[in-house]
Amino acid sequence: MxxxxxxxxxxxxxxxxxxxxxxxxxxxxxRLKFGSYGIEVLENSPGLRVSSLYSTHDGKKINxxxxxxxxxxxxxxxxxxxxxxxxxxxxxxxxxxxxxxLIDKRHLYFGEIEAPGKHFNGRSxxxxxxxxxxxxxxxxxVVRKNGAEFQYAFIAEVHHPEFLQLQDLAAIYGVEFExxxxxxxxxxxxxxxxxxxxxxx
Numbered sequence: 001m002x003x004x005x006x007x008x009x010x011x012x013x014x015x016x017x018x019x020x021x022x023x024x025x026x027x028x029x030x031r032l033k034f035g036s037y038g039i040e041v042l043e044n045s046p047g048l049r050v051s052s053l054y055s056t057h058d059g060k061k062i063n064x065x066x067x068x069x070x071x072x073x074x075x076x077x078x079x080x081x082x083x084x085x086x087x088x089x090x091x092x093x094x095x096x097x098x099x100x101x102l103i104d105k106r107h108l109y110f111g112e113i114e115a116p117g118k119h120f121n122g123r124s125x126x127x128x129x130x131x132x133x134x135x136x137x138x139x140x141x142v143v144r145k146n147g148a149e150f151q152y153a154f155i156a157e158v159h160h161p162e163f164l165q166l167q168d169l170a171a172i173y174g175v176e177f178e179x180x181x182x183x184x185x186x187x188x189x190x191x192x193x194x195x196x197x198x199x200x201x
Contacts, residue, residue, distance in 0.1 A: 025093040025103075026157060030055055030064045033163065041089045042201055047071050049087070050197050052119075063120050064163040066134075068194045070154040078148065092141065092153070101143040106151075107180045109138040109187050110169055113158055115198050120160040135159045135166045136194070138187060156194045 024032070031037040034055035043050040053065040069092065075083050085095045096103055115134045138156045142149060159165070170177045183191065 026053055026065055027091050027094060030163065034064065039089065039091050043197065044087060050201065062160070064160045066115065066119050066158040066198060068156045068197055070190065070193070072152060076150055078145070078150065079143065079152070096143050101145045104142040104144065106140040106142055107173065107176045108140060109183060110166070110173070110177050110180050111136055111183070112166060113195065115158055119198065132161065134161060135164055135169055137169055138190065154190055156190065158194070158198060
């Protein structure tokens with residue numbers, strides 16, 4: 001599990017400039033592509049949250065991203081309020097941004113994972129049946145505010161094939177994608193947690 005840590009930072013960029021230049025967050029991308037966005041927490045414990053990021057169609061929720069978040073062991077006083085909102089089911093990115101934090105994704109791994117099609121209950125029969133290959137993105141979420149920087153959590157996002165495939169992640173993240181295709185030290189244990197949760201739920 002990650003431990004949040006702080007460090008002085010002097011980036012010299014404005015909040016507006018960074019927000020404009022960063023890739024869209026998952027919730028923003030789902031809303032733009034499908035017209036709606038919601039989050040449903042499937043499992044919540046002091047160290048781990050499993051959630052479904054979904055869009056709604058004809059009154060039915062369609063899971064667009066199966067997300068596993070490993071919370072920090074130490075919750076910094078600087079974001080206790082934000083963490084409380086997150087463990088109560090709010091979207092991580094939205095909560096931090098609404099409270100004036102800058103968000104960075106420190107990419108750790110891009111790849112594919114075997115996942116039950118039932119988790120994505122898509123409209124195409126190929127998605128509904130059996131196991132599917134789904135794109136996965138693993139990263140450390142870092143938040144910055146008032147000259148301090150904290151690593152908040154490790155996050156894995158397993159995407160519905162109708163939402164994001166591996167080539168889509170390559171187009172979004174470019175060089176960062178190309179340099180994080182190997183399962184480096186420390187990733188294996190987190191991937192085991194992700195696989196166990198996606199099979200258990």
